[in-house]
Structures are given as structure tokens and as C-alpha cells.
Amino acid sequence: MTTRPQLPERVPRAEGEPTALDGLLVVDFTRVVAGPACTQTLADFGAEVIKIENPDGGDDTRSYEHADLAGESAAYVSLNRNKRGIVLDFTNPAACDVARELIARADVVVENFSAGVMRKYGLDYPAVAPSNPRLVYCSISAYGRQGPFASRPGFDPITQAESGFMSLNGFPDGPPVRTGPPAIDMVTGMSACNAILLALFARDRLGRGQHVEVALFDVALGMTGFYGMAHLMTGENFSRQGNSPNGSPSVGLYEAADAPFYIACANDRLYRRLVIDVLGRPDLASGEFADRRLRTANKDRLRAILTGIFVQDLRENWVTRMKAANIPVGYLRTIEEAFKSPEVRERHRVSQIPHPAAGTVPNIEQPIRLGLTPVVDPVAAPLLGEHTTEVLRKTLGYDAARIAALAEAGAFGMVATVEVS
Numbered sequence: 001m002t003t004r005p006q007l008p009e010r011v012p013r014a015e016g017e018p019t020a021l022d023g024l025l026v027v028d029f030t031r032v033v034a035g036p037a038c039t040q041t042l043a044d045f046g047a048e049v050i051k052i053e054n055p056d057g058g059d060d061t062r063s064y065e066h067a068d069l070a071g072e073s074a075a076y077v078s079l080n081r082n083k084r085g086i087v088l089d090f091t092n093p094a095a096c097d098v099a100r101e102l103i104a105r106a107d108v109v110v111e112n113f114s115a116g117v118m119r120k121y122g123l124d125y126p127a128v129a130p131s132n133p134r135l136v137y138c139s140i141s142a143y144g145r146q147g148p149f150a151s152r153p154g155f156d157p158i159t160q161a162e163s164g165f166m167s168l169n170g171f172p173d174g175p176p177v178r179t180g181p182p183a184i185d186m187v188t189g190m191s192a193c194n195a196i197l198l199a200l201f202a203r204d205r206l207g208r209g210q211h212v213e214v215a216l217f218d219v220a221l222g223m224t225g226f227y228g229m230a231h232l233m234t235g236e237n238f239s240r241q242g243n244s245p246n247g248s249p250s251v252g253l254y255e256a257a258d259a260p261f262y263i264a265c266a267n268d269r270l271y272r273r274l275v276i277d278v279l280g281r282p283d284l285a286s287g288e289f290a291d292r293r294l295r296t297a298n299k300d301r302l303r304a305i306l307t308g309i310f311v312q313d314l315r316e317n318w319v320t321r322m323k324a325a326n327i328p329v330g331y332l333r334t335i336e337e338a339f340k341s342p343e344v345r346e347r348h349r350v351s352q353i354p355h356p357a358a359g360t361v362p363n364i365e366q367p368i369r370l371g372l373t374p375v376v377d378p379v380a381a382p383l384l385g386e387h388t389t390e391v392l393r394k395t396l397g398y399d400a401a402r403i404a405a406l407a408e409a410g411a412f413g414m415v416a417t418v419e420v421s
Contacts, residue, residue: 005339007362010351012377019046020373024200025395026108027099028052028083029123031059033156033182034216035112035140036079037189042108042196043082044366044375050102050391051080051382055087055413058384070357077361077381085382086391087415090121095411101396103128103135107209108196112140115151125211135209136199140192144215154216156182163220168227171242188219249295249303250274253332256315260332263322268292270327277325278318279309355380385415 024047028039036051036059043049053059061075068074088095100123103109109128111118118124118139125137139145142154157178160166165184170177195212203209221228227238243262244252250265265271268291275284284305288298295302310318315331322329333341344350352360366375392398392406406412 007352013374018373021045021047025106027102027106029111033185034188038192039110040081041193046376049083051083051085053087055089055415069361080381081378084387086388087385087412089413092411094406094409096121104131108136110138133208137211138192138196139213142216145213156185159184159216159220164224165220170240172240184216184220188216191219247299249299254310256310256318259315261315262330264328273325273327278321353378
């Protein structure tokens with residue numbers, strides 16, 4: 001039986017520190033991974049993000065199966081920090097009116113619905129831009145909002161498969177493998193965040209907003225990186241290399257006597273340090289192993305030699321020697337080992353933060369650091385509809401009677417967290 005790790009309380013940010021995105025209002029129509037990852041970054045740096053969900057269950061990730069605390073899944077909690085959550089039933093015209101009022105006041109809208117959904121409810125960019133010409137409107141999709149594939153549904157692993165990205169993951173003698181974490185979703189979220197910030201920067205110069213788009217397939221294709229570029233340059237159909245790019249014997253995973261470790265001697269200088277300074281084998285830096293091309297040509301023989309050497313001592317001894325020689329080396333860790341590591345502890349990467357139902361929930365820190373405008377103190381992902389009344393009052397100026405009328409009309413569905421008093 002596993003137990004929940006004990007995490008430290010988070011040290012709050014210094015009083016009075018500015019935020020990078022203070023005053024920015026973001027209306028968030030996203031769900032699942034890519035969109036929420038984008039808007040969470042905006043929220044972490046001070047934007048007011050209003051997450052709009054369907055009252056019938058809300059964001060799909062609320063019910064994902066990895067783990068949950070008080071009914072909130074790990075996926076949902078990890079992607080919706082620092083947002084205020086409201087519910088609106090778009091099949092109700094009154095709810096669509098509320099959404100349009102929010103958009104009219106917004107700096108940014110982010111949506112990742114299937115093609116045609118926002119247009120169906122009169123919430124697409126052409127419909128809302130005339131009343132808010134400074135609006136930056138970001139659409140995230142699998143295959144873009146234009147062209148013959150716009151209506152195709154798609155998810156991270158599908159675009160990994162179709163873009164060629166998946167064909168590069170795994171071992172040469174095995175099938176293609178998707179990444180464990182949803183890498184395309186997460187990078188698409190980062191790309192969408194970049195697109196929004198670029199459009200906001202342009203707005204300051206041009207005086208108007210614009211529609212920006214990011215597609216998972218396009219991101220996945222771009223992530224084939226230099227393998228994709230090398231194919232375009234040579235016509236070669238690159239494939240899986242396992243843990244060693246291009247089969248390099250001096251980059252990859254090796255077993256010590258007790259545990260595995262990873263080395264990355266990707267050039268002649270680092271390789272010579274490894275075999276001469278650490279292994280005491282200058283013979284491995286000459287002849288058939290003298291340079292990178294020769295080592296690649298004789299990779300099987302060299303890998304066998306290195307494998308035979310590394311199993312003769314403990315991992316910690318090898319890692320200590322390699323670090324002393326300034327050779328890139330790392331432990332192969334499990335998730336549990338990684339989160340207990342000194343790097344996580346000393347860099348203050350995890351903490352616990354208050355949660356209205358669970359008491360506390362774990363928090364993984366935002367990886368971006370800004371010296372002058374650090375992230376806001378994290379607030380846990382909202383319960384379904386938790387801030388509906390607050391947003392309508394503070395952002396739109398609705399009084400209790402109007403909120404009650406909307407509730408009576410069914411604009412919020414049957415969500416229990418919406419209070420109208």
C-alpha cells in the first residue's frame with residue numbers, strides 16, 4: 001500500500017511584488033490538457049483567468065483515473081491552478097449572453113472545442129471581435145481551424161502517430177512508442193501561451209488584437225526536430241534509436257553493478273574525459289575509437305567494452321567520478337525517486353497548498369522564473385462552478401436578483417456550488 005508523500009508548505013511570495021500579467025483578463029473555454037496548460041501559465045503570472053465549464057461534469061480531466069483527492073483528479077488539479085471556475089450551459093441562450101459579456105471585457109479568449117462549436121453559439125472570433133477589437137482570441141485544435149482536416153477530432157497520441165514523432169520513440173527492434181506524459185499536448189499549450197503573448201505584444205504596437213491558432217499536429221511535426229530536417233535534406237527515413245541517438249555508444253543508458261545510469265558524452269572532448277580520466281583506458285581514445293565517426297562505425301564493440309567495465313562498480317561511484325570530471329551523467333530514477341531527489345528538494349519544486357474540499361493538495365511549481373515578476377501564490381484548481389457567483393458579481397456587476405434569474409432559467413445547470421444569495 002502506498003502513502004501520500006509529506007510535502008512542505010509553500011513559502012509565499014514577497015508582499016507587494018508585481019506580477020507580469022496583472023490586469024489581464026482571460027476567458028478560458030478550454031478543457032483536457034493543451035488548453036488548460038496554456039491558461040494555467042497565464043494565471044500563474046498574474047492574469048485573471050475565468051474557466052468556463054459545462055455544468056454537466058465540467059472539464060473531462062476531472063474524472064481522469066490517475067488519482068484523486070476529494071473527487072478532483074490529479075490531471076485536473078495539475079492543469080487548473082490559479083483559475084476562477086464558473087459554469088454555463090451554452091444550450092441556454094441566457095448562458096451564451098453571459099459568455100459574450102465576459103468576452104466583451106476580456107483581453108484574451110482561449111478555446112479548444114471541436115470545429116464549429118464556438119460558431120454554433122455565436123462565440124467564435126468573427127462574431128465577438130467587432131465588439132472587442134483589441135481581443136486576442138486563441139484557438140487550439142488537432143489539425144487547425146482551416147482546411148480539409150479542420151473537422152477531424154484528434155488527441156495527443158493520434159498526432160504523435162501521424163506526424164512521425166512516435167516513429168522516433170522506442171528501440172530499433174521494437175514498435176513505436178508514445179511518450180508517457182502527453183508531450184504534444186504540453187508543448188502545444190506552451191506554444192499557445194507564446195502565441196498569445198506575441199499577439200499581446202503586437203497589440204501594443206498595432207492597437208488591435210487578432211485570432212491566433214495552434215494545432216497539435218503542427219507542433220508534433222515540428223518536434224521531429226533535426227530528424228525531420230535531416231530527412232528533408234537527405235531523403236533518409238530516420239527511425240527509433242532507443243536511448244542512444246544515432247546509436248552512439250557514448251550516449252545512453254548503462255548498468256552499474258547495482259543500478260542504471262545515463263551518460264551523454266556527445267563529443268570527442270567529453271568522450272576522452274570519460275575513457276582517460278574516469279575509466280583509465282586511453283587505448284579507447286585511439287585507433288578504431290579515435291573520433292565520433294569511428295566510434296559509431298564500431299559502436300557494438302565499444303558498447304560491449306563499456307558495458308563490461310561499468311558493471312564492475314557501484315552506480316554511486318561511477319556518478320561521483322564522472323561528476324568530478326565534469327561529464328554529463330544522471331541517475332535513472334523512478335517517479336518516486338525523482339520526487340524525493342535533492343534536486344527537487346533544494347530547488348523547492350513541490351509543496352502543498354490549501355484546497356476547499358481536500359484540505360490540501362500537492363503542487364508542482366511553475367518551471368518559468370522571472371526575477372522581477374515572479375509567479376503568484378498558487379491557488380488550487382476550482383471546484384466545479386466554485387466562483388460562478390463571485391465572477392458574475394465582481395467582473396460583470398450582476399446583482400443577486402439577476403444571478404437568481406439566471407439560475408432559475410437554468411443557465412448554470414444543477415451545479416451545487418453556485419450560490420445566488
